[in-house]
Amino acid sequence: MYWTIHLEGGPRRVNHAAVAVGDHIYSFGGYCTGENYRRQRPIDVHVLNTVNYRWTAVPIIRPDDPQSCCVPYQRYGHTAVAYGDKIFIWGGRNDEAACNILFCFDTKTLRWSCPKVHGAIPGARDGHSACVIGHSMYIFGGFEEYIDRFSQDVHALDLEKMEWRYVITQGNPPSYRDFHSASAIGTRMYIFGGRGDIHGPYHSQEEVYSNEIVYLETLTSTWHCPRTTGYIPLGRRSHSAFVYKNRLYIFGGYNGICDKHFNDLYCFVPATNHWIQVKTQGKRPCKRRRQSCCVVGDRVFLFGGTSPYLGVQPVINEEISEEMLFEGFDSKLMDHNDLHVLDFAPSLRTLCLQVVIARHLDENWLPEDIWWDIRAMTTNNNISRPLNNTG
Template sequence: MASSIPHIQACRMYWTVHLEGGPRRVNHAAVVVLDKIYSFGGYCTGENYQRKRPMDVHILNTGNYRWHALPTPEYNDVTKTTVPYQRYGHTAVEHEQKIYIWGGRNDEAACNRLFCFNPDTLTWSSPKVSGMIPAARDGHSACVINNQMFVFGGFEEQMDRFSQDVYALDLRTMVWRYIITQGDPPSYRDFHSANAIDDRMYIFGGRGDVYGPYHSQEELYSNSIMYLDTATGVWHQPRTTGDIPLGRRSHSAFVYKNSLYVFGGYNGLCDEHFNDLYQFSPVTNTWTLMQTLGKPPSRRRRQSCLVVGDRVFLFGGTSPYQGQMSYQVIEDLYNEGIDSKLMDHNDMHILDFAPSLRTLCAMIVINNQLDYSSLPEELRWELRVMVTPNSISRPLNNTG
């Protein structure tokens, strides 16, 4: 049971940069290669996701915080191309500086074809795979351990059910295999998270159902954390202490210095979005509610969080709409099939685990709107990129 008084940990973690104007994407997949972040697909409310069109790719330079979109190729027959179609609920992993996209769906069907993106050439391929290929699905998870991409859970398109199975793709031989595990696995679920720490795959959160694999609208949100020892194939459920998070789905989970962190997400039973940050220690099996400095992101779900050095880059997702809208705007959104209660984000936040004195001084200058025109050009450039919005997408104009 979670304690009634949270262990709020004082620390130097600081939300620093917040920029608008990036790709407005929800339920996308993103990965880090060297010092760049690559974001693939996802959706934006109101767009057409029935027809098949090439997946969009956005690249973030983490040095100057600038996004740019790759040109989208044109094609007619998606069954003959090596470019994946636009989708959501898919996964992206990095292995030997190449990116592998698997699963996901558009509004018509899910996919189980493997795609590979080469950041050096900015080109796609579709590697030939063999073995026991998992059924098409979305809302699954994937992580790489010892040259293998482990896939867990998700919602299977053909069987119309949640999954609790584990598959592994050997990224050297491109052979899929079904993993026979021992012990009680995590319950059937989708939109959970999976993270690799050493040889373990940690599973947290997600949406399940009281009827197990079948979707009856009676949802479950587990807050238990479990891990698969990939060396032995045995599932474990450690006994945890501390500030155990409320169950949630569509959250972000990332690993920093061998600790697992969980940000945000959504619980449908209480209809609540989150912007809290928890740390889980795999050594002590303790959860800790983290206290951060600076202004945190708004409550949201289906965003991405990527670790680059000592910083976490968070972008995209969707939140309850906070502003005021005129009747005409609400009517226009309704006519377009858009839920006016939610808004899709195009912003980016950076959480710095170890901010330097230089960064802290820059935050003072920015937050107090101090004149920095007399500073050296290098410092002025740094301050400019920290406050200059991107121009990939336009701001929402929902006010009446």
Template sequence: MYWTVHLEGGPRRVNHAAVVVGDKIYSFGGYCTGENYRRRRPMDVHVLNTANFRWCALPLPKHYDPHISCVPYQRYGHTAVAYGDKIYIWGGRNDEAACNILFCFDTNTLQWSCPNVSGMVPGARDGHSACIISGCMYVFGGFEEEIDRFSQDVHVLNFRTMHWSYVCTLGEPPSYRDFHSATALGDRMYIFGGRGDQNGPFHSQEEIYCSDIMYLDTITGRWCRPATYGDIPIGRRSHSASLQYRQHVVIISCYNGLYDEHYNDLYRFSPVRNEWQLVKPLGKVPSKRRRQSCLVVGDKVFLFGGTSPYSGQNLHSLEELDDNHGEGLDAKLMDHNDLHILDFRPTLHTLCLLIVINNHLDQRLLSPIVRWEIRAMTTNNSISRPLNNTG
């Protein structure tokens, strides 16, 4: 494994939701320090071309009424899943309220719609998880706005019928939590991490962080807690989880509130052996962070956005700090606009490109295609909004 690309200038977003369709990554919403999240404005959509690493921002509607529009309002803590060529956004909140309306984004027409649904619609929440298994979206956990408590429930939306159901599960479920991860593998939904509370469903500021991994067998409806061994990671929240090409669950970056620590570690879990392994890829590791997005495309992981503690390593310039007017310093966190790529199986060609880049070698005798690849790997994007944008 090798971290091969690090580019700045993408969307500066935290707690956003992203998904892969074809060779493009679609990123929805999120927040950036200094912007206004009380006023309901249309959700922004950013698209990454995974071939040339270029971001673009889709146009926002000119006239927007959140009460009648099928365009979701800007939010954070929501989920995005892909079913065919459509992307479904559910949950999340702004600074005023949470939402439980289902929105659909068509990647062919780039248009939004609000599908008609039936059944038992889950209560509005954020910090939940969602994944696709057998044509259904399984939603677990989160913090429910209306009843002011954490959840440990499972809800399922059947995309063929657009019918919501509450799942009556068997066995002991994962504890009440939010900002965990859910990873689909076959008929199983693997749940890891998240923030819980000593008082179960109630938020009393006495946080707990579980390091167990559990899965729901969606055929039997039974929760299972496998006995694991190896390099078991510390409990965490706001991490990223994805499925590696060799059917491993990969966990990247996180935050633990008990230690008030951010991490940039990488763990791999084998569902076959129930074994954790700490992996240390080569290359420049991304800074410690949380609430980023991380997706697998082929043999590569694309990680972008998130937030980190301020440090000498992630302050890119004194001008950027001045532009922020101290807002990020008050929170002691910096919102990122960067993109990192982890190559699970870098080819000899890719490794040679890295030698040219890292050693600043003369490129004049290289072919135009190779020079184009180097430009793509080294040219920053330029769509970021200023840090002091107030929305």
């Protein structure tokens, strides 16, 4: 398992939502220190080509375009799931309000739509989780806007019938929380981490961070909390969770009680309920939270997020979002525009290229296709605005 790529210059985004469709990763929204999140504007969409590691920005829909009414506003704390060639965006908020409208992005046409839904539509929220099991998108938890409390509810949207339903569950559900992760393995939805409160659904600033694994068996709508063994990670929120070969991986995140960011990697094996702390090769990403991770083939693509700023505080404008103030802007957090790639099964070709790059070997004698690969692996992107412009 090898960290093979580290490139700068991609979208500088925190608390965004991303999902892979084919060889491309689509990233939606998020925030960046200094931008104005009270004003509504169309959400930005960035696309990563995982073959050449190049980012592109999807053109923003003009206000006079008939499609403009179906474009979600710029937001953070939302979710994105893929179903076929379509990506469904739900929830999230800006600094004024949260949202519960369903949006659909067609990866073939790069066009937006607002599917007509019916049933028991969940209340607006952010910091929830979502995953697809079968033909349904399941969402769990989050912080509900209108009742001003954490959630521990499960809702499901049938993506064929476009019908919402409230899922009545059995067993002991995970505690009220937001900024956890939900991962689909077979018919199970695995919940890990997140931020809760000792007073249950209400936010009193007395936070709790669970490190239990809890899963919902969707066939029976029953919660299970298996007894786990091994190197169990410390409780955290705003981490990344991804599934590779039916194993659940957790990267990074933040624990507010000890005020600690992480860049560790853990693996949970559902077959044995065992945790493993994973040791990787190569230079791993710095400690961070609210990044995105997407699996394409045998590789994991990690990008964005925020972490403690280790240098001189960057210059920003006066329009600092409420989210960043709440998250501790005074603690000097730095938003990232970088891309890292973790390869679970690096080929001999990839490992040889790593040696050429690391040792600065003469490339002139290399075949053109290998030279092209080296350029792709070492050339930064350039779609971010400068840090003092916080793009």
